[in-house]
Structures are given as C-alpha cells and as structure tokens.
Amino acid sequence: MAFFAMFLSILFRIQLAWPDTDFPILEAFLGKWAEGGRIKPDFFLSLVTIHGTIMVFFVLTAGLSGTFSNLLIPLQLGARDMASPFMNMLSYWFFFTACIVMISSFFVESGPASAGWTIYPPLSALPQAIPGSGTGMTLWLVSMTLFIASQVVGGINYISTVLNMRTKGMSLWRMPLTIWALFLTAIVGLLSFPVLVSAVVLLVFDRGMGTSFYLSDIYIAGQALPNEGGSPILFQHLFWFLGHPEVYIVLMPALGLTSEVIATNARKPIFGYHAMVYSLVGITVLSFIVWGHHMFVTGMNPFLGGVFMITTLIIAVPSAVKTFNYLATLWRGNLRFTPAMLFAIGLVSFFITGGLTGIFLGNSALDISLHDTYFVVAHFHLVMGSASICGMLCGVYHWFPKMFGRMMDDKLGYLHFWFTFVGAYLVFFPMHFMGIDGVPRRYYSFTSFPFMQEWLSVNVFVTWAAIIAGLGQVAFLFNFFYSIFFGKKATQNPWQANTLEWTTPVEHLHGNWPGEIPTVYRWPYDYSKPGHDTDFIPQTVPFSATMSSNLPHDFDGDTTAEKIQRDWDKEHGIERSEYSH
Amino acid sequence: MIMVHPNSESDKEYMSRLKAKKFSMYVFLVVTFMIFAAWSSGFIVYSAGSPDRGLKTLLPTTFIYSTLVIVISSLFMHLAYKASLAANFMKQRLYLIVTIALGCAFLVLQYLAWMHLATSGVVFINNNASQSFIYVFVWAHQLHILAAVIVLLNALFKIDPKKALIKNTFRMELASIFWHFLDILWIYIYVFLLLNQ
Numbered sequence: 193m194a195f196f197a198m199f200l201s202i203l204f205r206i207q208l209a210w211p212d213t214d215f216p217i218l219e220a221f222l223g224k225w226a227e228g229g230r231i232k233p234d235f236f237l238s239l240v241t242i243h244g245t246i247m248v249f250f251v252l253t254a255g256l257s258g259t260f261s262n263l264l265i266p267l268q269l270g271a272r273d274m275a276s277p278f279m280n281m282l283s284y285w286f287f288f289t290a291c292i293v294m295i296s297s298f299f300v301e302s303g304p305a306s307a308g309w310t311i312y313p314p315l316s317a318l319p320q321a322i323p324g325s326g327t328g329m330t331l332w333l334v335s336m337t338l339f340i341a342s343q344v345v346g347g348i349n350y351i352s353t354v355l356n357m358r359t360k361g362m363s364l365w366r367m368p369l370t371i372w373a374l375f376l377t378a379i380v381g382l383l384s385f386p387v388l389v390s391a392v393v394l395l396v397f398d399r400g401m402g403t404s405f406y407l408s409d410i411y412i413a414g415q416a417l418p419n420e421g422g423s424p425i426l427f428q429h430l431f432w433f434l435g436h437p438e439v440y441i442v443l444m445p446a447l448g449l450t451s452e453v454i455a456t457n458a459r460k461p462i463f464g465y466h467a468m469v470y471s472l473v474g475i476t477v478l479s480f481i482v483w484g485h486h487m488f489v490t491g492m493n494p495f496l497g498g499v500f501m502i503t504t505l506i507i508a509v510p511s512a513v514k515t516f517n518y519l520a521t522l523w524r525g526n527l528r529f530t531p532a533m534l535f536a537i538g539l540v541s542f543f544i545t546g547g548l549t550g551i552f553l554g555n556s557a558l559d560i561s562l563h564d565t566y567f568v569v570a571h572f573h574l575v576m577g578s579a580s581i582c583g584m585l586c587g588v589y590h591w592f593p594k595m596f597g598r599m600m601d602d603k604l605g606y607l608h609f610w611f612t613f614v615g616a617y618l619v620f621f622p623m624h625f626m627g628i629d630g631v632p633r634r635y636y637s638f639t640s641f642p643f644m645q646e647w648l649s650v651n652v653f654v655t656w657a658a659i660i661a662g663l664g665q666v667a668f669l670f671n672f673f674y675s676i677f678f679g680k681k682a683t684q685n686p687w688q689a690n691t692l693e694w695t696t697p698v699e700h701l702h703g704n705w706p707g708e709i710p711t712v713y714r715w716p717y718d719y720s721k722p723g724h725d726t727d728f729i730p731q732t733v734p735f736s737a738t739m740s741s742n743l744p745h746d747f748d749g750d751t752t753a754e755k756i757q758r759d760w761d762k763e764h765g766i767e768r769s770e771y772s773h
Numbered sequence: 774m775i776m777v778h779p780n781s782e783s784d785k786e787y788m789s790r791l792k793a794k795k796f797s798m799y800v801f802l803v804v805t806f807m808i809f810a811a812w813s814s815g816f817i818v819y820s821a822g823s824p825d826r827g828l829k830t831l832l833p834t835t836f837i838y839s840t841l842v843i844v845i846s847s848l849f850m851h852l853a854y855k856a857s858l859a860a861n862f863m864k865q866r867l868y869l870i871v872t873i874a875l876g877c878a879f880l881v882l883q884y885l886a887w888m889h890l891a892t893s894g895v896v897f898i899n900n901n902a903s904q905s906f907i908y909v910f911v912w913a914h915q916l917h918i919l920a921a922v923i924v925l926l927n928a929l930f931k932i933d934p935k936k937a938l939i940k941n942t943f944r945m946e947l948a949s950i951f952w953h954f955l956d957i958l959w960i961y962i963y964v965f966l967l968l969n970q
Contacts, residue, residue, distance in 0.1 A: 404898075
C-alpha cells in the first residue's frame with residue numbers, strides 16, 4: 193500500500209512540475225483520466241485524496257501499530273499469544289478487505305474519492321458535486337468503515353494483552369518503551385476512531401437519505417437543494433476529534449520503536465525512562481484537546497481559538513522532553529550505525545525539523561496566513577510523514593531477524609537510508625518557502641496564477657527529488673524480499689539486546705517459547721552497566737547473577753536484597769554509596 | 774465469582790485468557806460508548822448553533838414503557854446469570870428466554886415510538902437536524918440491542934450440561950455485561966434527550 197500511495201504522489205508531482213507537457217504513457221494507463229497525456233483536474237484531486245488516505249491510515253496506522261503491536265506485544269511481554277488470536281485474525285481480514293475496497297475505487301468510472309483525505313462535506317456529501325463524490329466516495333466510506341472495525345478490534349486486543357498477559361516479573365515499569373507506546377496508541381485509537389464512525393454515519397445519512405446534518409444553503413448549477421439548517425463545521429469538529437489523535441496514533445509507535453533501537457545501538461540505558469513514559473502519557477491526554485487548531489479559520493470564536501492554541505503549544509513540552517532524551521541517549525554512546533539506528537536518528541531529525549514548524553502553525557494568528565498552504569504540507573510531511581516512516585523502516589530493519597530468521601543486507605540498507613533521508617528533505621524543505629509565499633495546497637495548476645508561476649522551477653526540483661527518493665525505495669523492496677529467502681541466517685540475539693523477544697528461538701514455534709515462559713527480573717535498559725563483563729544484561733538475568741554490577745537503586749528499597757549485596761560487596765572489597773539503610 | 778481452582782499451568786493460562794477476554798469486553802463497551810458520546814456532543818454543538826435548532830418536541834410516552842421493559846429485562850438477565858452460577862440449567866433457560874422476549878418487546882416499543890414521532894411531524898429527514906438526531910440515537914441503540922439478542926440466543930442454545938461448567942458461566946457473564954451496558958446506555962440516551970427537550 194505504501195508503494196501504491198507513493199506512486200500516486202509521484203503521478204501528481206509530475207503534473208505539478210510539468211503542467212504543460214504531455215505524457216502519452218499516462219493516457220495508455222489511465223485512459224480518459226489523462227486524456228492527451230495530461231492528468232485531469234478531477235483525477236489530480238483523487239490522487240491527492242487517496243495518497244493521503246492510504247498513507248495516513250493504511251500505511252502509517254496499520255503498518256506501525258497494526259503490525260508491530262501484534263509482533264512485539266506478546267514477544268516483549270512474555271505471552272504465548274495475543275489475548276484473543278481470533279480478534280487478531282478478524283482485524284487482519286477486515287484490514288485486507290478495506291485495502292481491496294479502497295483500491296477498487298480506481299476501477300469505477302467516476303473515479304476514486306476526491307474531496308481530500310478529510311472528506312469535508314458538503315463536497316463529499318453531494319454525489320452530484322464532483323465525479324469523485326459518487327461511487328468513489330461510497331467505496332471510500334465502506335473501506336474506512338472496515339478499516340476502523342479492524343483498528344478497534346485490534347486495539348481492544350492490544351490493550352487487553354498488555355494489561356493481562358504479562359509474564360511473571362514484568363511490571364508496568366519494566367515494560368520496554370515500545371510496549372508503552374503501542375499500548376497508549378491503542379488507547380488513543382479506541383477513544384478516537386469511534387468518533388469518526390459517528391461522523392461518517394451522519395455523512396452517510398446526508399448522502400443517501402436526504403437529512404441535513406451537514407448541509408445547508410447549497411446551490412448546484414443554479415438549483416437550490418432542499419437541505420437547510422445543517423452545519424458543515426460539525427463534521428470538522430467530529431472529524432478532527434479523530435483526526436488529531438490520529439497524528440499521534442501514527443507517531444507514537446514510531447517513537448516507541450526508535451526508543452528501543454536507539455538505546456540498543458547506543459549501548460546506553462535510555463535517558464529518562466520515566467520521563468519518556470510520562471511524556472507519552474502527556475501526549476496521549478493532550479492529543480484529545482487540541483483538535484481545534486485545524487479549524488482556526490472556520491470562524492471559530494477567537495477565545496476558543498486561544499484555548500486550542502494554548503493546549504497545542506503545551507504539546508511541545510512532552511515532544512521536547514522526548515527529543516532531548518533521544519539526544520541525551522545518543523550523547524557519548526558507543527554508537528553502532530546499523531541501518532535501523534540510522535533510521536532512528538533520521539526520525540529524531542525529522543521530528544525536530546517538522547516539530548519546530550508546528551509551533552508556527554499552532555499559533556492562531558500565524559495560522560490565518562499559513563493555513564492550507566504548502567507550509568502545512570511541509571510541516572506534517574516531515575513531522576508525521578517522514579518521521580513515522582523512518583520509525584517504521586527502523587522497526588523493519590531491527591526486527592527483521594525476528595520476523596524471518598534472516599538478516600537484511602546492511603549496504604543496501606545504507607543506500608536506502610541516504611536516499612530516503614536526503615530525498616525527504618529535498619522534497620519537503622522547499623515547500624516551507626512556497627507556503628510562506630502563500631502558495632495554496634491541493635491546487636492543480638501553477639500556470640493559472642501569476643504569483644505561483646515563479647515556483648514552477650521549484651516544483652520541477654521537488655518532483656525530481658521525489659522520483660529519486662522513490663527509486664531509492666527499490667533498494668528496500670529488493671532487500672526485503674531477497675533477504676527473506678537468501679539473507680544471512682540470523683543468530684538468536686543479533687543486536688545483543690535485552691528485551692524478551694530475543695530469548696525466543698530463531699525458528700518460530702507456536703507459543704513463542706519452547707518451555708516455560710521466562711521470568712523478568714529487571715528493566716530492559718541495562719546496557720553498559722559498570723562492573724558487568726558484557727555491555728548488556730537481558731531482562732531474564734536475575735540480580736543474583738550480576739552481583740558485580742548491581743546498584744543500590746536496583747532493589748527498589750528491598751532491604752533483604754540490599755543486605756545480601758552489601759555483604760557481597762564487603763567480601764569483595766567494593767564500596768558503594770547511597771544505600772537506603 | 775467463577776468457582777474453579779486452577780491447579781495446573783495450562784489451567785492458569787486458560788483462566789488468564791478468560792480474564793483478558795472479559796477485560797476486552799469492557800474495553801469494547803468503552804468504544805461503543807464513545808460513538809454515542811460523539812453524537813451527544815455533536816447534538817449539543819449543533820443545537821447550540823442557532824435558536825431554530827433543538828428538539829422542540831415532547832418525547833413520546835412510549836419511551837417510558839420501553840425504559841421500564843429494558844430495566845426489567847436486566848433483572849431477568851441477572852437472575853439467569855445467578856442460575857448459571859448455581860448450575861440450574863432449567864431456570865437459566867427460562868430466565869434467558871424471558872430476557873430475550875423483553876428485549877424483543879423493547880425493539881417493538883422503540884419502533885412504535887418513532888412511528889409516533891413521525892406522525893406528529895418529527896421526521897428523520899428534517900431541516901432541524903436536532904430532531905434527526907433522535908432517530909440516530911434510537912436506531913443505533915436498537916442495532917446494538919439486536920446484536921445483543923443474538924448474543925443471548927447464542928448463550929441460550931449453547932447451554933449444554935455435559936460441557937465444562939465454566940464455559941457456560943463465562944458466556945453468561947459476558948452476555949450479561951453487554952446487556953446491562955445497553956440498558957444503562959438507553960437510560961443515558963433517554964435522560965440526555967429528556968434534558969434537551
């Protein structure tokens with residue numbers, strides 16, 4: 193799906209770069225949607241819409257929390273399986289069907305949905321408004337309903353597994369940050385996706401049955417519609433109550449995966465584990481009270497806008513905590529630049545670059561001029577697009593040996609990383625300047641407006657960058673499939689990591705562990721602990737086996753354990769300070 | 774509540790699986806509630822938008838009867854669950870049938886209520902969407918009741934004295950959680966609409 197959506201974006205980038213050039217090959221494939229080798233305006237809007245929908249929901253939501261939750265939650269918590277394997281399967285097949293329905297909208301005559309991924313009514317509610325609001329929109333709604341069902345079923349399963357199926361000794365504060373992130377993501381998803389269902393149900397009534405929830409005072413081709421009294425803003429409220437948490441549904445799993453990868457490959461404990469968890473919790477809570485910043489220009493009461501502005505800017509606090517903790521973890525670590533680590537660092541970079549522009553957009557006064565310009569496009573593509581994709585790819589490279597028992601090729605991984613990283617910056621960075629100049633997003637043709645014409649050359653540059661970055665993904669595609677069959681055989685713990693999934697055998701077996709499920713004795717970030725002979729201590733190693741490296745705070749005030757440690761220390765002539773007794 | 778003493782490792786795993794499933798049920802209820810919460814807030818935001826909006830009608834008295842019916846059905850649901858704990862299959866069957874019958878009666882009463890609303894001019898396709906909201910609430914709730922009736926029928930037909938007791942009680946426990954929730958949900962909807970009429 194990711195490659196499909198990327199291909200769509202390259203199609204519309206071609207239109208943006210060369211509005212006056214014919215590409216006969218497009219007509220061969222797209223028929224009347226690209227008559228004479230030029231993409232039609234309607235189809236351009238469809239491309240933008242479906243690119244957004246697939247990327248946000250089908251790639252970054254399902255690809256991050258969907259796949260990694262089902263893989264890592266049981267493995268890192270020491271469970272035989274998810275709480276309900278049946279719901280897991282149900283979730284998968286709902287998702288699969290949703291994908292098929294979404295793509296099938298390219299095969300109906302009126303084309304796919306084209307009202308933008310936010311499907312604002314009235315455009316999306318009136319089939320007669322644009323071709324894309326006909327069958328294509330119906331298919332979009334069906335597909336998204338299936339998708340939400342899939343997410344909800346999956347999310348219930350994740351939460352239930354995390355809270356009920358942890359192995360002995362795995363207290364909440366010993367969970368890896370990946371699990372914390374996936375767990376909180378599931379909570380956000382479960383509280384926000386149902387709201388989209390509510391919004392869509394009302395939209396379906398408006399589309400199919402003639403109600404006026406969102407419709408009022410509309411003329412089409414000079415004809416007044418009977419619908420009166422509806423409020424399109426109501427849809428925006430409901431939509432963004434999902435829409436904004438959705439951003440964090442996309443981002444938080446990526447943050448979780450990178451926390452793990454950065455700590456492992458910096459050979460250092462994650463800096464500020466508790467702060468990392470609390471900032472995730474903070475983001476979770478705040479994500480529900482900021483949706484209004486998408487609606488600053490809807491005629492909202494300025495006081496309300498001010499409230500949303502404050503809550504929005506407060507999100508910068510937990511985000512900054514996370515960023516600084518990442519940097520502090522990297523600081524003076526024994527960095528091992530595996531491809532996964534590079535992508536993790538890439539996430540930190542994109543998170544900073546994209547996050548900074550969020551502060552601009554969160555200010556309601558600035559947002560009036562920046563709203564719906566390329567500045568917004570640049571902002572969210574960096575902070576949730578590129579950053580999350582980096583997190584996802586980092587996860588794929590890191591856990592590939594777990595998934596397929598083989599290693600991915602490092603050299604191709606490096607090639608892939610640099611193409612992606614540099615490519616993303618070359619594509620999205622120039623868009624900031626276009627946005628500041630007031631170039632609006634989603635516009636089909638840059639030749640019709642004199643002030644936009646000067647940006648055509650930038651468009652050509654961006655499109656070439658996108659094509660080259662897109663070609664770079666071929667390295668990944670090849671690496672992924674080739675390594676499944678012919679990659680180097682993986683060892684049990686190829687990255688020398690502490691978490692439980694690396695204690696399972698390389699060959700997959702039902703129930704994950706052959707014998708008893710391992711017991712957990714410590715937190716997952718004991719890397720490079722002074723006094724220990726290796727630079728990592730897996731969670732399954734009890735403190736009694738690491739007498740030379742235990743620290744007073746490891747015992748959480750357990751006086752008996754402290755006494756044993758003190759006696760051992762005295763015997764071996766080691767002095768440690770700060771015992772609690 | 775469940776009278777089983779887990780003795781082996783696999784029993785323990787089975788029990789923790791049941792516990793997780795019950796927990797999933799509660800999470801599912803939260804999800805369901807969020808859908809109705811979204812409509813409630815949508816209703817408030819919409820109705821506050823203009824003085825022309827709002828319910829502007831009295832709710833039919835049929836709703837009072839349907840509320841009574843569903844509350845009584847909840848009582849019978851509880852009795853059926855108690856009977857299943859005591860392994861009294863006859864009673865469990867009887868009470869379940871009564872619950873299902875009352876559930877069906879509730880569906881009919883709701884149908885009568887919206888027929889009554891429609892004849893008094895409060896129709897679904899309406900330029901005052903506050904009135905359309907009544908139907909959305911009632912229909913969505915009815916859909917859930919329909920699903921719950923199927924869950925209850927499943928619990929009824931799967932009663933088998935020869936099978937492990939715990940499966941029966943567990944099924945009943947989940948069904949009754951769902952049923953009580955829908956009862957409370959309806960009371961919430963009704964009170965919410967009453968407060969806004």
